[in-house]
Amino acid sequence: xxxxxxYSIMIILGLVFFAPLLWIFITSFxxxxxxxxxxxxxWVSNPTFQNYIDAWNAAPFLRYYLNTxxxxxxxxxxxxxxITLAAxxxxxxxxxxKNVLFILFLLQLMIQPEILLFPNYQVMSQLGLVDTKLAVxxxxxxxxxxxFLLRQTFKQVPYELDEASKMDGSKWYQTLRxxxxxxxxxxxxxxxxxxxxxxxxNFMWPLIITDSVTNRPLTVGMALFAQSYETGAQWGMVTAxxxxxxxxxxxxxxxxxxxxxxxxxxxxxK
Amino acid sequence: xxxxxxxxxxQRFSRSFRQNIFAYTLLLPSFIFLTLFTFYPTIKSxxxxxxxxxxxxxxxxxxxxxxxxFTDEIFRKVLWNNIIFMIGTxxxxxxxxxxxxxxLNKRMKGSALLRTSFFYPTVIPLIxxxxxxxxxxxxxxxxxxxxxxxxxxSGPNWLxxxxxVMIAMxxxxxxxxxxxxxxxxxxxxxxxxxxxxxxxxIEGAKPFQMFRNITFPLLMPTTLFVxxxxxxxxxxxxxxxxxxxxxxxxxxSNLLLYYxxxxxxxxxDLGKAAVLTxxxxxxxxxxxxxxYLYLDRKIHY
Numbered sequence: 001x002x003x004x005x006x007y008s009i010m011i012i013l014g015l016v017f018f019a020p021l022l023w024i025f026i027t028s029f030x031x032x033x034x035x036x037x038x039x040x041x042x043w044v045s046n047p048t049f050q051n052y053i054d055a056w057n058a059a060p061f062l063r064y065y066l067n068t069x070x071x072x073x074x075x076x077x078x079x080x081x082x083i084t085l086a087a088x089x090x091x092x093x094x095x096x097x098k099n100v101l102f103i104l105f106l107l108q109l110m111i112q113p114e115i116l117l118f119p120n121y122q123v124m125s126q127l128g129l130v131d132t133k134l135a136v137x138x139x140x141x142x143x144x145x146x147x148f149l150l151r152q153t154f155k156q157v158p159y160e161l162d163e164a165s166k167m168d169g170s171k172w173y174q175t176l177r178x179x180x181x182x183x184x185x186x187x188x189x190x191x192x193x194x195x196x197x198x199x200x201x202n203f204m205w206p207l208i209i210t211d212s213v214t215n216r217p218l219t220v221g222m223a224l225f226a227q228s229y230e231t232g233a234q235w236g237m238v239t240a241x242x243x244x245x246x247x248x249x250x251x252x253x254x255x256x257x258x259x260x261x262x263x264x265x266x267x268x269x270k
Numbered sequence: 271x272x273x274x275x276x277x278x279x280x281q282r283f284s285r286s287f288r289q290n291i292f293a294y295t296l297l298l299p300s301f302i303f304l305t306l307f308t309f310y311p312t313i314k315s316x317x318x319x320x321x322x323x324x325x326x327x328x329x330x331x332x333x334x335x336x337x338x339x340f341t342d343e344i345f346r347k348v349l350w351n352n353i354i355f356m357i358g359t360x361x362x363x364x365x366x367x368x369x370x371x372x373x374l375n376k377r378m379k380g381s382a383l384l385r386t387s388f389f390y391p392t393v394i395p396l397i398x399x400x401x402x403x404x405x406x407x408x409x410x411x412x413x414x415x416x417x418x419x420x421x422x423x424s425g426p427n428w429l430x431x432x433x434x435v436m437i438a439m440x441x442x443x444x445x446x447x448x449x450x451x452x453x454x455x456x457x458x459x460x461x462x463x464x465x466x467x468x469x470x471x472i473e474g475a476k477p478f479q480m481f482r483n484i485t486f487p488l489l490m491p492t493t494l495f496v497x498x499x500x501x502x503x504x505x506x507x508x509x510x511x512x513x514x515x516x517x518x519x520x521x522x523s524n525l526l527l528y529y530x531x532x533x534x535x536x537x538x539d540l541g542k543a544a545v546l547t548x549x550x551x552x553x554x555x556x557x558x559x560x561x562y563l564y565l566d567r568k569i570h571y
Contacts, residue, residue, distance in 0.1 A: 002477070010373050011380075014387040017445065021390065023413050024402050041416055082303070085296040094286075095293035105300070108308050110558045111551055114506050115527065118534040118543045119311030119318075142303035172292075201395030203509040204527075208535060219397045223513055226401050235405060242401045246394045253393045254386075261389065261453055 021250075028052070028239040051240035055225070058237065060213050061244060064221035071136050071206075071217055072199045076192060078141045083191070087150035088176055092162065108144035114204065121208055131211045140199065146191050153187040154180055190263035193256065200249060218245050312551060318544035331541070339545045347521050348529045351436065355525060356504040358440035359447070364496055366448040371455030372485065385456075388449035396446065400510035403442045404429070407514075429515055432522035439510065439523055447503065451496045458492035459485075498561050505554060526550055 022042060029047040055061070089095070090102060113120065120139055121130070129135040157180055165175040181188075203219045210216045216224075222245045226238045253260055321328040322335055339345050370388055374381045391399065406413045407428040415425050428438045462485070470480050508528040511517050517524030517532065524532075527550065534543035 006373055007378065010370070010384060013370070014384040017391065017449070018387045019413070020402050020406060020445070024405070027405070041413055082300045086300040089293045089296040093289060093293040093296075095290045098293075101297060101301075104309075105304065108304055110502075110554050111308055111312055112502075112506060113307060115550055115554065116307070116311045116315075116547065117527070118530055118547050119315045120307055121534070122314065123306065123311055138303065139307035142300040142307070144304075147300065197393055201397070203395065203397040203512070204531065207512070208531070219395050219509075222401070223397050226513065238401065239405070242398050246398045249393045249395070250390065253390060257386065260393070261385075 024239050024242060027235060028243045030236050032234075032236055051236035052244070055237045055240040055244065058229070059221060059225040059241070061218070061221065061241075063213055064216060064218040067133060067214070067216060067221075068200060068218040071133055072196050074133070074137045075140045075199050076195050078137070079143050079146055079195060080188070080192075082141060083143055083146035083150050084176070084181070086147045087154050088180065090147065091151045091154035105144045105147055108142065109148075113139035117204055117208055120205075124209060130209060131215055133210075133215050135209045136202075136206045136215070136217065139205070143195070146195070149191055150184060150187055153184040157183050189259060193260055193263040197249060197252075315544045315547045315551070318541060319548045322541040324540075335541045335545045339542060339549070344521055344524075345529070345546070348517075348524045348526055351522070351524055352505060352526045354436060355440065355443075356501060358436070359443045359504055360497065360500045362440070363444045363448045363451055364493065364500060366444065367451035367496070368455050368489065368493075370448065370452045371459055372481070374452070375456060375459045385452075388452055390449070391446045392450040392453075394446070396507055396509040397513060399442065399446050400513035403438075403510075404514050407438055429523075430519060432519050435515060435519065435523040439514070442510065443504075443507075447500065451500065454492050454496050455489065458489050462488050494561065498557065501557050502554060505550065526553075 026042055026044050028051055029049070030044045031046055031048050031050065086105070090098070090105075116139070124130050124135045124138075127135075129138070161179050162175060165179050170178065201219065202217070203223065206217050207220050207223070210220060213221075222241050225241050229238050318328075319335060320330060320332060322331040323329045374385050374388075394402075409415055409425070409427045409430075412428075414428065418425050426434050428434050466484055466488075467480065470484060475483070505526060508525050508531075511523060511525065511528045515523045517528055526546065530543055530546045530550065533539050533546060
């Protein structure tokens, strides 16, 4: 009996959780009249693409997409480089001050760049980098989270493999490339998915540090666009703009759903 | 004899020296960025919090700015809001996440579909979530009021009323985060020992007893981890305020980090922004310290 009650609750909750996306999706295809007056919010009798066309023409979305792409992959590529080197050092080398350095790295997990909006703005203005894409990326080029995740994986690589590779006369970077990196492939995928979706979503920092169309990412562009059209008559257009921001993420999510779920799961295991 | 000893010592020394240098070189790229954008700004904020005046003519003012902040009505309100926001979002989303995970773990028909439905809000940017929920909460035309209309009721102006704005935000954040936390619980549940449950079933334990005496305690490490993430999130994620309320009405929905943003970039009060940043850092560090020093020790079984 309690089984059926719980299943019903789960199904109702599932529908409640899904409703916002469905509604926003339908609204983005609704002509202005139907948005406000339609009798059923989950139905549109004359679906139209007009909202998307209007939104696309009202703001430089193509430019924003491009900026977001540059920022997201600019962050990821440098991160992959820095975390690989640091993770290898923490996983396989003995050196003086290892524990102290490890704790210093750990600090970034608590004092994340998001918290340091204000002082980091000052650092950027000292560096003369305000309103550049570089400034959006820079604070994230070191990732303590990535280092820990990868260090854990590198530690599980058998020492014998490492030694065998060195016996063959491989240099450390060759060993890293042929032994460690292939072994850590799932971890890299997990980290990449988390990193890309996090930086695609980032808002407050790019809002503060950018001030022009050439550098603004999609999230900031959409927020500014939405603010100028928030009256009821423009709902269709704003929801179309919102859909444009979340669509690539949702598509990626539905395609890579298994990896996404296991990545986020992976990211929690200390 | 002595010479060989010395030689090997020398060798060992130079080897460990080289090893040290090698390790530091590998850490250097990460360390440069950590220094520039984590350590330096943190120290800079602490320093700046003791100085007042415009950037070019800073004057040492001791604890004056801290006094100003702690007597600031708005700061107190914002801090209180943040605590309410934390209390409202953290336990509820953890509980919901655990509940969802336990039932999804039973692998009934359609559980994959349900899992998708609970998890997808995680991948939507908070700023886009704010856009969606702004429309949901819009009086009369919004999805919520339309739903209430079916039952003949009508809601308040959810985001415009100081009494309802916070609860509206809290519900939205639970919707966004519960699925994220659920994933960690699903992972935790997979690692639970099966034989314990079998033994409990043979002993005739009721489902709720099993939950209380086995599942819940064994999930404690997951709960702790998720708890820290959730608390940190409640101080870190403020994007939605920019779209939905700007902290209003009358600061009823304002949160600490958004207040820092206002103080620093609308009022350009640098000293005060530094003090607020230091306070936020202290809060987050103590959350983590509390976890590692106190809670982590208590749950080793």
